[in-house]
Amino acid sequence: MKVVKFGGSSLATGAQFEKVIKIVNDDFERKVIVTSAPGKRFSGDTKVTDLLIKYANTVIENEDYTNIVKEIISRYHEISDHFDLDNSVIKILHEKLINLAKTNFSDEEHLMAAFKAHGEFLNAILLTHVLNSQGIKAVLIDPKQAGLIVHGEPNDADISKETYLNLDNLKLPKDSKVVFPGFFGYSKHGSIYTFSRGGSDITGAILSRGLHADLYENFTDVDAIYVANNHIVKHPQAIKKMSYREMRELSYAGFSVFQDEAIIPAVKGQVPVNVKNTNNPSAEGTLIVPEQFLFNPANQITGIACSKRFSALYLHRYLLNKEVGFTLKLLKIFYKYNISYEHMPSGIDDLTVIFDRTKLDKVTIDHLCHDVKEVLQPDYLEWIDDYAIIMVVGEGIAHNVDTIGKIIDSLTENNIAIHMINQGASRISIMIGTQESDADEAVKQIYKTFFN
Ligand code: ASP
Numbered sequence: 001m002k003v004v005k006f007g008g009s010s011l012a013t014g015a016q017f018e019k020v021i022k023i024v025n026d027d028f029e030r031k032v033i034v035t036s037a038p039g040k041r042f043s044g045d046t047k048v049t050d051l052l053i054k055y056a057n058t059v060i061e062n063e064d065y066t067n068i069v070k071e072i073i074s075r076y077h078e079i080s081d082h083f084d085l086d087n088s089v090i091k092i093l094h095e096k097l098i099n100l101a102k103t104n105f106s107d108e109e110h111l112m113a114a115f116k117a118h119g120e121f122l123n124a125i126l127l128t129h130v131l132n133s134q135g136i137k138a139v140l141i142d143p144k145q146a147g148l149i150v151h152g153e154p155n156d157a158d159i160s161k162e163t164y165l166n167l168d169n170l171k172l173p174k175d176s177k178v179v180f181p182g183f184f185g186y187s188k189h190g191s192i193y194t195f196s197r198g199g200s201d202i203t204g205a206i207l208s209r210g211l212h213a214d215l216y217e218n219f220t221d222v223d224a225i226y227v228a229n230n231h232i233v234k235h236p237q238a239i240k241k242m243s244y245r246e247m248r249e250l251s252y253a254g255f256s257v258f259q260d261e262a263i264i265p266a267v268k269g270q271v272p273v274n275v276k277n278t279n280n281p282s283a284e285g286t287l288i289v290p291e292q293f294l295f296n297p298a299n300q301i302t303g304i305a306c307s308k309r310f311s312a313l314y315l316h317r318y319l320l321n322k323e324v325g326f327t328l329k330l331l332k333i334f335y336k337y338n339i340s341y342e343h344m345p346s347g348i349d350d351l352t353v354i355f356d357r358t359k360l361d362k363v364t365i366d367h368l369c370h371d372v373k374e375v376l377q378p379d380y381l382e383w384i385d386d387y388a389i390i391m392v393v394g395e396g397i398a399h400n401v402d403t404i405g406k407i408i409d410s411l412t413e414n415n416i417a418i419h420m421i422n423q424g425a426s427r428i429s430i431m432i433g434t435q436e437s438d439a440d441e442a443v444k445q446i447y448k449t450f451f452n
Helices: 014-026 048-058 066-082 086-104 108-133 162-167 199-210 244-252 264-268 328-336 361-377 397-398 405-411 436-451
Strands: 001-008 029-033 139-141 150-153 156-159 177-181 184-186 192-194 215-220 241-243 273-277 286-289 303-316 349-355 380-393 420-423 429-435
Touching: 001 014, 001 420, 014 029, 014 066, 014 108, 029 108, 048 066, 048 086, 048 108, 066 086, 066 108, 086 108, 108 139, 108 177, 108 184, 150 184, 150 192, 156 184, 156 192, 162 199, 177 199, 184 328, 199 215, 199 264, 241 244, 244 286, 244 361, 244 380, 286 349, 303 361, 303 436, 328 349, 328 361, 361 380, 380 436, 405 420, 405 429, 405 436, 429 436
Parallel strands: 001 029, 001 215, 029 177, 139 177, 215 273, 241 286
Antiparallel strands: 150 156, 184 192, 273 286, 303 349, 303 380, 380 429, 420 429
16 A cells, blocks of 8 residues: 655646646556645745645634635635636635634634644645545545544644554544545644645655555655756756655755654665656656665765755864863853754864754854853864755765765865865764855765766
8 A cells, every 4th residue: 555645836737736646546556645735836936834824823823814725725716727627626615714713712822723733634624525526536634534533733733643543543434535634733732733845745644654555655746856956966866765764864964855854754664765757657766664674775975965055163172182071061061042053073182063043143253252262262263154954865875985086186176175084883874074165066976976
């Protein structure tokens, strides 16, 4: 049995729905279909989730919401018209949409979550009707019926363990497909909570694990995951197969097909994930599998990711290696300002701490540097704002002794200074720190070395 998730662009128009119907109908094993809200129809268009956020804010501000409701419903109307559905379907959706504004929520966070979730919920209702109208038997199962229980923040929920017990007991109908709205679950108290943005992927992964699927197919609008970003490398090769942990390392450093951590439930359930293209479903896509399925990686390296969202704190102090408690004092300062760090490569007298810049503001950085100077009295301190990390990833790295050498050669031959190099303990990734302005060229050169 397969769980199949369709992204927002795959469910944005009637024409896209037709492709989805064909994909679903082509394979009997495609049993559970997870929906996103209608996404962008063209560049510059607005996703329905963003329209719903606007609707929620209009209600919070006590303003007139007639127009925004019209705009949202027109998105579903367009699709239902494409299939000549009875007007009663749009009526049902419209009523649900209007009821949101009339419901009392405990606070604005809960209100926002419930509004946002309706993008996928209404699309799931619509898809169920469309499938049935095309002679494909389908039923809707929603997160409440399935017992998809979550906890945490209303707009950034985590899955609760009991969900998997509930899913174990869920009986799927034998003779019809199941349509399941993505992106949200219910709290213990019965409130709607959504996952973080892009979270329909998470629902697909949860169902794959909980329903013991053989495969989780994630349909999006790209043919595959590529070895490198195609804005940096022209026509990069597609990755046919990769391991979960390769995916994790690459998405950490900037691969953006999945939201980081979205497929963890599938990983825990050891369900392979196939990223495929709704607009070109015959393309193989990229298969993401447990490590043990990858005995012989096809290439020495699998992917090269690059992220420019980092900053670094460089510290130099003579005889640092002999000093007891230096790092402890440093960590205490981080703790005081509630800062987590990403990496801490060190030398004999030097230490660099690398941070995710998006989590820091200018005031915190100033406080941090001030305290470090005062408490640790380094001989030299520098805050480096233009720091990029390039991640070269591959299960094949552990099988080849020359990977680091080849990377270093490709960079030094092209005059690219390496600020830091670190081979992970897992031996499947090599992390390289460079100046931000060198990062793209570094990716190009590494790609050329291993793939041309
Ligand atoms: N519709 C939601 C969003 O735009 C969730 C998703 O598309 O996966 O973030």
